Amino acid sequence: xxxxxxxxxxxxxxxxxxxxxxxxxxxxxxxxxxxxxxxxxxxxxxxxxxxxxxxxxxxxxxxxxxxxxxxxxxxxxxxxxxxxxxxxxxxxxxxxxxxxxxxxxxxxxxxxxxxxxxxxxxxxxxxxxxxxxxxxxxxxxxxxxxxxxxxxxxxxxxxxxxxxxxxxxxxxxxxxx
Amino acid sequence: xxxxxxxxxxxxxxxxxxxxxxxxxxxxxxxxxxxxxxxxxxxxxxxxxxxxxxxxxxxxxxxxxxxxxxxxxxxxxxxxxxxxxxxxxxxxxxxxxxxxxxxxxxxxxxxxxxxxxxxxxxxxxxxxxxxxxxxxxxxxxxxxxxxxxxxxxxxxxxxxxxxxxxxxxxxxxxxxxxxxxxxxxxxxxxxxxxxxxxxxxxxxxxxxxxxxxxxxxxxxxxxxxxxxxxxxxxxxxxxxxxxxxxxxxxxxxxxxxxxxxxxxxxxxxxxxxxxxxxxxxxxxxxxxxxxxxxxxxxxxxxxxxxxxxxxxxxxxxxxxxxxxxxxxxxxxxxxxxxxxxxxxxxxxxxxxxxxxxxxxxxxxxxxxxxxxxxxxxxxxxxxxxxxxxxxxxxxxxxxxxxxxxxxxxxxxxxxxxxxxxxxxxxxxxxxxxxxxxxxxxxxxxxxxxxxxxxxxxx
Numbered sequence: 037x038x039x040x041x042x043x044x045x046x047x048x049x050x051x052x053x054x055x056x057x058x059x060x061x062x063x064x065x066x067x068x069x070x071x072x073x074x075x076x077x078x079x080x081x082x083x084x085x086x087x088x089x090x091x092x093x094x095x096x097x098x099x100x101x102x103x104x105x106x107x108x109x110x111x112x113x114x115x116x117x118x119x120x121x122x123x124x125x126x127x128x129x130x131x132x133x134x135x136x137x138x139x140x141x142x143x144x145x146x147x148x149x150x151x152x153x154x155x156x157x158x159x160x161x162x163x164x165x166x167x168x169x170x171x172x173x174x175x176x177x178x179x180x181x182x183x184x185x186x187x188x189x190x191x192x193x194x195x196x197x198x199x200x201x202x203x204x205x206x207x208x209x210x211x212x213x
Numbered sequence: 214x215x216x217x218x219x220x221x222x223x224x225x226x227x228x229x230x231x232x233x234x235x236x237x238x239x240x241x242x243x244x245x246x247x248x249x250x251x252x253x254x255x256x257x258x259x260x261x262x263x264x265x266x267x268x269x270x271x272x273x274x275x276x277x278x279x280x281x282x283x284x285x286x287x288x289x290x291x292x293x294x295x296x297x298x299x300x301x302x303x304x305x306x307x308x309x310x311x312x313x314x315x316x317x318x319x320x321x322x323x324x325x326x327x328x329x330x331x332x333x334x335x336x337x338x339x340x341x342x343x344x345x346x347x348x349x350x351x352x353x354x355x356x357x358x359x360x361x362x363x364x365x366x367x368x369x370x371x372x373x374x375x376x377x378x379x380x381x382x383x384x385x386x387x388x389x390x391x392x393x394x395x396x397x398x399x400x401x402x403x404x405x406x407x408x409x410x411x412x413x414x415x416x417x418x419x420x421x422x423x424x425x426x427x428x429x430x431x432x433x434x435x436x437x438x439x440x441x442x443x444x445x446x447x448x449x450x451x452x453x454x455x456x457x458x459x460x461x462x463x464x465x466x467x468x469x470x471x472x473x474x475x476x477x478x479x480x481x482x483x484x485x486x487x488x489x490x491x492x493x494x495x496x497x498x499x500x501x502x503x504x505x506x507x508x509x510x511x512x513x514x515x516x517x518x519x520x521x522x523x524x525x526x527x528x529x530x531x532x533x534x535x536x537x538x539x540x541x542x543x544x545x546x547x548x549x550x551x552x553x554x555x556x557x558x559x560x561x562x563x564x565x566x567x568x569x570x571x572x573x574x575x576x577x578x579x580x581x582x583x584x585x586x587x588x589x590x591x592x593x594x595x596x597x598x599x600x601x602x603x604x605x606x607x608x609x610x611x612x613x614x615x616x617x618x619x620x621x622x623x624x625x626x627x628x629x630x631x632x633x634x635x636x637x638x639x640x641x642x643x644x645x646x647x648x649x650x651x652x653x654x655x656x657x658x659x660x661x662x663x664x665x666x667x668x669x670x671x
Binding site: 076 | 218219223224226230236238240241244245
């Protein structure tokens with residue numbers, strides 16, 4: 037690889053944000069680190085193509101999301117191993133002290149993470165990208181490799197599913213897909 | 214929804230595992246190496262498959278010592294007959310695609326009980342090459358003659374009246390059209406030992422009656438003898454020689470015996486008659502090879518059909534199985550050899566005292582046998598595979614229209630058959646196999662790579 041120095045610089049600079057996105061998708065740091073590592077190895081193989089892309093960040097984000105979604109096709113033990121430990125989260129929440137805000141309290145956080153874990157990977161990915169990573173529909177569509185229309189419909193389905201899982205959640209005014 | 218996520222803090226990220234970036238780099242480098250090795254392996258597999266499938270035979274004549282151009286007209290090796298002729302194969306290439314070089318045998322092979330799976334085959338004299346004579350099949354498997362030196366095949370046309378004969382060079386695959394001066398039905402009779410002259414019978418044809426072999430039968434009943442000089446491509450008609458039933462050249466190639474009725478008319482190349490030889494009733498002059506190498510007698514065989522020349526039934530396109538006797542009549546006096554029994558067809562002469570014939574054994578297997586005319590022991594030269602390998606294994610293979618390169622027989626040797634060389638596979642099959650092979654190689658590579666990646670990632 038002729039541009040390994042550039043690759044290393046990029047990886048060192050972007051690893052924290054990639055790990056954060058991977059953790060939001062997987063809900064588990066060990067699985068997130070595995071996912072990021074797979075993504076970075078693939079990026080190493082395709083570095084020239086990535087470097088020539090309009091946005092390396094968008095390119096790598098799409099690689100990471102695709103790797104996450106590809107986990108659906110992998111073996112059962114891999115899927116089980118990367119599932120988030122909601123019970124562990126609940127334990128951690130119990131030790132987290134009083135909530136800072138009514139919606140961001142540990143109890144609500146655990147509820148949300150548990151609900152996310154019960155969604156399909158596609159629904160979870162679209163919610164994470166749209167509302168946690170704060171991407172617009174177009175950027176989310178690029179990351180997922182689908183059309184903006186698909187993003188909107190999947191977002192709508194995901195929100196509906198999430199509402200069924202969070203009966204105490206009162207929707208605000210920004211739930212438009 | 215955005216508010217809900219916005220107010221949800223992330224867990225504090227733990228430090229990256231020790232050596233995380235080094236591991237990524239090591240895996241990345243290994244992945245690139247494997248991809249390159251895999252791509253190289255896949256290409257190597259494709260090239261190997263193409264080489265294996267396409268190169269053998271190639272577009273050059275097969276030679277006994279592998280690669281190297283054949284030298285037409287100047288063979289370095291004694292011609293050979295395989296001790297066993299190969300069985301049926303749909304993968305045999307054609308003379309056009311992969312010329313076999315000079316041939317020792319030309320024959321029809323296969324069966325047509327359920328499917329038309331007949332092949333017109335030539336067998337190499339200097340190699341174990343088998344090729345389909347595609348030009349012959351394109352012309353409806355007509356009467357044909359294999360040149361005495363095995364380098365060419367001359368074809369009539371069984372589809373109807375034809376304006377030309379077709380000379381197929383077995384060393385190059387090239388075809389030469391020899392005009393006949395107008396459309397006629399033709400039946401090829403004999404080729405002179407020096408390779409220059411061909412005797413054939415020609416007749417205007419009635420409209421096809423829908424029955425097979427109408428050309429052969431019509432010409433056999435009414436055809437007039439013509440002599441073709443291959444050096445000039447011109448034919449001369451011998452009007453008196455009609456209907457010319459069978460013919461055989463004298464060993465010097467300057468005279469011709471033509472059976473008309475129950476007499477063999479001895480003609481020179483200008484059509485002048487120098488004598489007649491009576492052929493016993495119910496018998497006919499052995500086609501093409503009936504004149505002995507010493508010129509002393511003519512060989513005769515029973516009529517191909519009970520009605521003989523009057524009915525027009527020839528042995529063309531007829532499976533070889535019926536054993537009869539081979540008789541002889543003197544040309545200029547003297548006593549001929551005694552008849553020889555259990556002969557399916559006379560194919561040529563090893564010497565004036567030894568013939569090469571097709572014969573069958575008790576189980577019906579056809580073989581080529583050397584038979585001394587003095588009553589000595591027979592020697593089997595080669596056997597045909599008449600096993601149940603035709604029509605998808607449903608039928609026995611049958612042999613018909615068998616000829617040998619008569620000029621090569623005096624020096625022919627019998628060699629171990631070995632593996633038949635059938636030439637390159639059909640293009641569609643070759644391409645399909647190459648693509649499938651490449652696909653399998655690629656699939657194996659990807660599966661192996663994925664397994665290694667899974668192992669590497671724990």
